[in-house]
Amino acid sequence: MKGSLFIFNTLTRKKEKFIPINPPFVGMYVCGPTVYNDVHIGNVRTFISFDVLYRYLLHAGYKVRYVRNITDVGHLVNDADHGEDKIAKKARLENLEPMEVVQQYTNSFHFVLQLFNTLPPSIEPTATGHIIEQIEMIETILKNGYAYTKNGSVYFDVEKYSQMHHYGKLSGRITEELIANTRSLEGQEEKKSPLDFALWKNAEPSHIMKWKSPWGIGFPGWHLECSVMSTKYLGETFDIHGGGMDLKFPHHECEIAQSVAAENTEPAKYWIHGNMLTVNGQKMSKSLGNSFTATQLINGTHPMLEKAYEPMSVRFFMLQSHYSSTLDFSNEALQASEKGFRRLVNAITLLETIQPSESGSINTDELEKKCYDAIQDDLNTPILIAHLFDAAKTINLLYDKKEIATKEQIETLKSVFKNFFFDILGLQTETDNNNSDKTNGIMNIILNIRKKARENKDFSTSDFIRDELKKLHIIIKDSKEGALWEYEK
RNA sequence: GGUCCUGUGGCCGAGUGGCUAGGCAAGGCUCUGCAAAAGCUUCUACAGCAGUUCGAAUCUGCUCGGGACCUCCA
Structure with a gap:
């Protein structure tokens, strides 16, 4: 294989030659779905984009560890029901166990991606499976002075972080402007600054998905799981971090801040973002x-x-x-x-x-x-x-x-x-493999009868067969090699 | 309001200082009992205005459209 890959790095806003940190190994992390609903095909587009990258890297001979998370702790929904866990909400609505919801939509996610012939990741970690690690990372961030506790919740101190580092470097934002332009949302009065984001959130008694922590009963914040799981499986700094364009800010920005605050290193060398459908x-x-x-x-x-x-x-x-x-x-x-x-x-x-x-x-x-x-x-x-x-x-x-x-x-x-x-490209050719042997057998008989009719110049019979099949949405295609058939699309 | 992206032929979409993708559609042709299918072939565009340049769709400025993010989101 000749040549080498050049890839657009959001961090530098340039096309850069791809040079792995530890060749031939490549670590790639892609933000996965929140499993509280069926993914739509816009979501699928992003996973197909990264599937092509993964497939290319494999073809190029790299030993790739591809990690894609399953977010099974819900994130905040909106201003109206701030602090409510998406998955818990869905569970109450459908009267299901939260993990039942998680399992159902994880299954359907896998089914869908298989339909589109995407390769499964090497590791598909879940947020609920890494609560301990998330608590540990919060403790480190607290110890390093980049977070503060309030009423059983822990918030990341963006202002403090900004004194030493550039919060917003990935998405090209400037902290002062962000503060000036942030809308004031309800339920944020605990935060010192509207830019601060939750690392751990205190849970209301009615909240279903919750865990014990040094700060009380609660659940992990929005952005933490990706930092934790990418570090755990790929190391403090790995090669590629990907996701949809809409995750650039604040999600990926927060990930960078968390990693720097906890480990004093940026998580990924190349940040790659897929665009929207x-x-x-x-x-x-x-x-x-x-x-x-x-x-x-x-x-x-x-x-x-x-x-x-x-x-x-x-x-x-x-x-x-x-x-x-x-x-x-x-x-x-x-x-x-x-x-x-x-x-x-x-x-x-x-x-x-x-x-x-x-x-x-x-x-x-x-x-x-x-x-x-x-x-x-x-x-x-x-x-x-x-x-x-x-x-x-x-x-x-x-x-x-x-x-x-x-x-x-x-x-x-x-x-x-x-x-x-x-x-x-991960394309497949067998599109009509849902025909049973029996159907194929029957069609072969019919097509043979038609072939004989045509040989005998009995065109009224051959056309009758063609027209009647058309009524059943079966299309006959004549060619030099004989007739083929397919269902009308 | 702030930050950023974008505007390409009938449609979808690449490209990006000179060589001017590709697909679909449409016209022509071949094949064929007819039709379909299939194949070959033709079609020359870059929002508008101004500027830089020997040369711009590509760079710069302005104008006008469209969009994303700033709040969970692939």
Whole structure:
């Protein structure tokens, strides 16, 4: 493998060459979901983005430890019910145990990510599994003088921290301006400054998820779990920290402050942020009501969806834009991607039938190099896919005998698709594998009858079969090699 | 209000000082009993105005749109 990865680091606002701290090992932490609801496909986009990074690093031969947390302690909901645990609230509403809610949505999260063919992380730690470590980190921060206690809660002292360090360096904020612009929220009277954030929160008696601590019964603060679990599994300073753009501030900023306050080191060398999926130009979000879940997407059961979409078409759609740009969802755009994706899949199938020639009229080495250049340039998947479309055209021309290729060139084409299409982009071709053997058998019989009718020029019978199947949403496609069928999309 | 991002052909989306992606759609063609499918092929855009430059969609300024964060959020 040639070349090396350049990646945009939010911390420096520059594309930087990726150099691991301890090669060949790479530590990567990605902020995972809060499991109090089904994730929507905007959430899925971020995990797909980091899946591509993970897959690239594995392909490049790194030994990657990929840690992605499950947030199973709820965070604050909003001003109205400040201090209430999201998961506890949901549990009361549905009359379930909090951990039952956690388990249910963790399961569905795993199911969804599997649908989109993302690789599981190496470690998937939970916040509730690391309460002791979180308490320990709070004690260290207190001991170092960067936090204060109040009524059984512990708050991070941003003002104190700002005297020595730059709070806001990741998101480009200035402490004084932040103070000037912060809205005054209810329930924050315990804090010395509105910028201060909770490390430990005192629990009301009605609160369900709570633990004993040196400061009383309570639960850990919003940002602490990521600091604790990334440190525990990846060390005080590790290579990559990722997450959605919306976590940059305050979440990731707080993580940096916590690590510096506790360990006097910044947690990550490279900070990488994926951008949002938008709908009509607006961020997809649960609260705006413009979100839909993976299940709704693949079943087409949402008013905004004109039809059902295959998970791989959706993954492909997402990879056709750069991870750091917003991507606007629309039925039109998704259907365009769906067709483009099928074009690539078709070419991959044809590639298996190409026969080698003595000499070649194509340049496969250049293709391979361009693909590496694209993925290594800040994971430019849209450019990479454009090269794969060029390769698909080449394959079609080879199939039509308008170009010729040597055995080696055909092998290179195959390895390009294996490496980039399957391994790095994480795409799969088997989209119709839900047909049972029995259905396939029946369809083969029908198609054989039709074939015989056509051979006998009995077109009224062959057209009758085609038209009747169409009524059942089964489409016949004739080709030189015979007829194929598929369900109408 | 503050900070930042963004505006590309009918649609989606890369690129980023000169070589001007790619997909979808549309037109043409090939294949074909017909149709569909599939393939080949054509189409030249960068919000507006001003400036820098031999040269700008790309840099600078202004104007006008859109968005994100500042509050849980992927």
